[in-house]
Amino acid sequence: xxxxxxxxxxxRARSATAFLQPPWPALSAIALVGWAVMAWARWAPQTxxxxxxxxxxxxxxxxxxxxxLLAMNPPGPLLGGWMVMTVAMMAPSLAHxxxxxxxxxFRRMRAVGLTGFAAGYLVVWGLAGLVLLxxxxxxxxxxxxAWTTGVFGVLVVVVxxxxxxxxxxxxxxxxxxxLSAFGLAAVLDCTRYGLTHGAACVGACWPLMFxxxxxxxxxxxxxxxxxxxxxxxxxxxxxxxxxxxVGLMRRSDAKRVSLSSPPCAxxxxxx
Numbered sequence: 686x687x688x689x690x691x692x693x694x695x696x697r698a699r700s701a702t703a704f705l706q707p708p709w710p711a712l713s714a715i716a717l718v719g720w721a722v723m724a725w726a727r728w729a730p731q732t733x734x735x736x737x738x739x740x741x742x743x744x745x746x747x748x749x750x751x752x753x754l755l756a757m758n759p760p761g762p763l764l765g766g767w768m769v770m771t772v773a774m775m776a777p778s779l780a781h782x783x784x785x786x787x788x789x790x791f792r793r794m795r796a797v798g799l800t801g802f803a804a805g806y807l808v809v810w811g812l813a814g815l816v817l818l819x820x821x822x823x824x825x826x827x828x829x830x831a832w833t834t835g836v837f838g839v840l841v842v843v844v845x846x847x848x849x850x851x852x853x854x855x856x857x858x859x860x861x862x863x864l865s866a867f868g869l870a871a872v873l874d875c876t877r878y879g880l881t882h883g884a885a886c887v888g889a890c891w892p893l894m895f896x897x898x899x900x901x902x903x904x905x906x907x908x909x910x911x912x913x914x915x916x917x918x919x920x921x922x923x924x925x926x927x928x929x930x931v932g933l934m935r936r937s938d939a940k941r942v943s944l945s946s947p948p949c950a951x952x953x954x955x956x
Contacts (some may be wrong), residue, residue: 708783712776727765749939750879753923767814768807774894775810775886778919780881781859786875787849797874799866805879806886813887813894822896831901836858838896842911845892846918854888857881858919890915 783799790798824834845851862878865871893911900907 699701709777709780709786712780712783716773716776719769719776722769723773726769726771726898744841745796761820764811764814768811768898769809770908771814774908775890775913777912777916778890780888781807781919782861782878785861786878789866790871790875791866794866794871797872799871801876802879802882804904805876807879809880809887810894813891817891817895821895824899831903834899835896835901835903835907838892838899839908840897842892842914846934854885855918857885858889860885882932889918931942 749883782802786798787795788804824837824917860881862874862881864874864878893915897907
């Protein structure tokens with residue numbers, strides 16, 4: 686085995702074992718809890734809703750009554766399902782910012798800082814849901830077939846993935862923030878970091894959350910595929926420069942964030 690081949694093999698092995706180090710296991714467990722809640726909700730459909738009701742949307746086409754629309758698609762369960770969907774799909778992609786908050790916080794401030802970051806991040810995705818859920822409901826109200834709306838969702842993902850805006854948002858997803866060490870300033874900095882990172886994440890990943898809403902009975906498989914695709918984009922954006930023309934990151938930018946070390950390798954952190 687040549688030196689270059691052995692180095693490549695060592696890098697791959699090190700990258701594989703990095704997924705067993707914090708914060709990957711905790712984030713994976715949180716994502717699994719989200720998936721478990723969604724699986725449970727399929728047996729208790731009155732508690733949470735993870736996609737707009739196409740039957741209700743079709744009815745609203747012929748009887749455009751806002752009260753009927755709300756009755757068929759209650760805002761509370763719909764938004765609650767959206768937040769659980771966000772946790773299940775997006776938690777694994779937060780390893781880099783979570784590690785940054787953890788490594789830059791004193792031990793006694795770590796839980797508070799992570800809570801502030803999570804709150805800011807989820808607030809942004811909640812606001813995005815207030816836009817994307819009505820948009821999905823409007824599309825389903827056109828009475829199109831499930832295949833037509835599904836193909837439309839896939840086209841939205843493809844077009845956005847190759848767009849310059851998506852590339853800029855992915856770059857922003859890997860920016861870190863200066864975090865204060867003490868008191869209220871530390872909490873506010875972590876919360877602000879959650880807000881800014883959430884905004885960048887929404888800009889990059891909103892089609893991956895939007896497309897499953899249009900998938901009908903294939904909603905859960907579409908979520909799995911979209912989540913895996915989004916995580917792959919984030920890791921590819923970190924590890925290597927993309928092929929020219931793909932909307933991920935410029936080659937010069939990729940050099941600055943290219944990882945010869947495993948993703949989110951633990952840095953020296955304050956005790």
